[in-house]
Amino acid sequence: MKCKSLSCIALAALALALSGCASTAQQNGVNSDLYGPLGDDGSSLAYGTAFPVASPGEAYRNGEAALRAGDADRALFEYLRGLRMERRPQADPLYRVGIIHHGRGNQDLAQNAYRWALEIEPSHVGAGTALGVLLLQQRDYEGAERHLTPIANGRNSPWQAHNALGVIADIRGEHSLAGSHFEQALSASPGTPLVLNNLGYSRYLAGDLPGARHSLRAAVSANPNYELAWRNLGLVYAREGDHETAIEAVARNGDRAKAYNDIGYISMLEGRYQDAMGFFEEAMRLSPAYYITASENARNLDSLLRRNGGANRPN
CATH class of the missing domain: 1.25.40.10 (Tetratricopeptide repeat domain)
Structure with missing residues (x-):
């Protein structure tokens, strides 16, 4: 190395x-x-x-x-x-x-x-994989890839190596490669909620909404308390225009004000400005705790609306 x-x-x-x-150190009592x-x-x-x-x-x-x-x-x-x-x-x-x-x-x-x-x-696979995952967490993507790639290319490679390489590929916008890594991770460890969530989000990024919905539903079925997977499933529903179902998915922890604010922000990013304003207003109505955040989002949105003549951005 x-x-x-x-x-x-x-x-x-x-x-x-x-x-x-x-051995000398041990004999001298300093080992x-x-x-x-x-x-x-x-x-x-x-x-x-x-x-x-x-x-x-x-x-x-x-x-x-x-x-x-x-x-x-x-x-x-x-x-x-x-x-x-x-x-x-x-x-x-x-x-x-x-x-x-x-x-x-x-x-x-x-x-x-x-x-x-x-x-x-x-050649210690466990240490190499764990170091690669740690470097990924530290955003040293090149270092992580350097450790993980030979491990993933070996026989009986651990699912963690493919999962981490999939995340790196998604960060680089290589969603097809990411999907391949996630599929290999699932072959090694079927039904793992973390991998199902990552595969679903990768498909969401790639614009494959049905595929994303399928994987994320499998993730929350495997772990009904997996909040990140529920939130990502909400993103898919919001992108599909099913806002009520999106709110229900994101608000699994009971915080509907946060859910309305989050879905509003997603709608704003996607150019559905009128929809977004309604979500921000509902977040402010439901919870004073979200008044500042949602009102700031609403102000930013208002300037976008004025710039776009008060209409949603054309698709």
């Missing part, structure tokens, strides 16, 4: 140093410090006293059990404890440490753990 940044060079150097002198930057929140003493282990494997099994039980603190401790017992760093537990930090929003720590795992085992 080529990397010219100082942080990546330092990480590579650290990994090389670890592989050469981990535990090597993983200190990945953090265990000072819980080592309590967990170590209550749950003694005889091997790294036992610590990793404890970590898996803790993750299944939803105890991320214990899991993080166990993975780090297992690593400290090893003669040299191991890719998979470092990847697990990265997953925990990623889930907590500690992106820098997660990225360090993923990159370290990949320095040790460049």
Whole structure:
């Protein structure tokens, strides 16, 4: 893996140093410090006293059990404890440490753990996929694509890799390519609500409203509480001119004022100015909380109406 940044060079150097002198460090009692930057929140003493282990494997099994039980603190401790017992760093537990930090929003720590795992085992699919997804979240699209493309091209590629590449393709306006990635993600993981939502939104962007509606309905059927999918389904209904159904979809959480404001904004963007004004007025009537937002939208719309002679924009 080529990397010219100082942080990546330092990480590579650290990994090389670890592989050469981990056993000496362990004998000198400093091996535990090597993983200190990945953090265990000072819980080592309590967990170590209550749950003694005889091997790294036992610590990793404890970590898996803790993750299944939803105890991320214990899991993080166990993975780090297992690593400290090893003669040299191991890719998979470092990847697990990265997953925990990623889930907590500690992106820098997660990225360090993923990159370290990949320095040790460049072909580690989990670490490569997770790093690609993290880079996508950080809007480093080229970096994400660089990590994810070879993984997606391999055999039995994880659905997360195709899903992330689909999102990147949509961002670039390559909706046909995006759809292909989402379809491959669904082949690997049928019925996944996240992928169904992304496929539906991709089809919406491409102007395939029936296809978008089909995928988004499947997403909310798989997860009736998926608010983003409901909102995207509302966008489709609004684009089709079925405003009442659009309002019902967007207002699933009960906030009808927000729904009217959102559908009004969509209508304004699409040039249906008279319709949009009615939605903004209804949002202001329903909730004082939306008065400022909706009234600002209405003022902007009023200037558009004057510019267009008070009519909707021609299709």
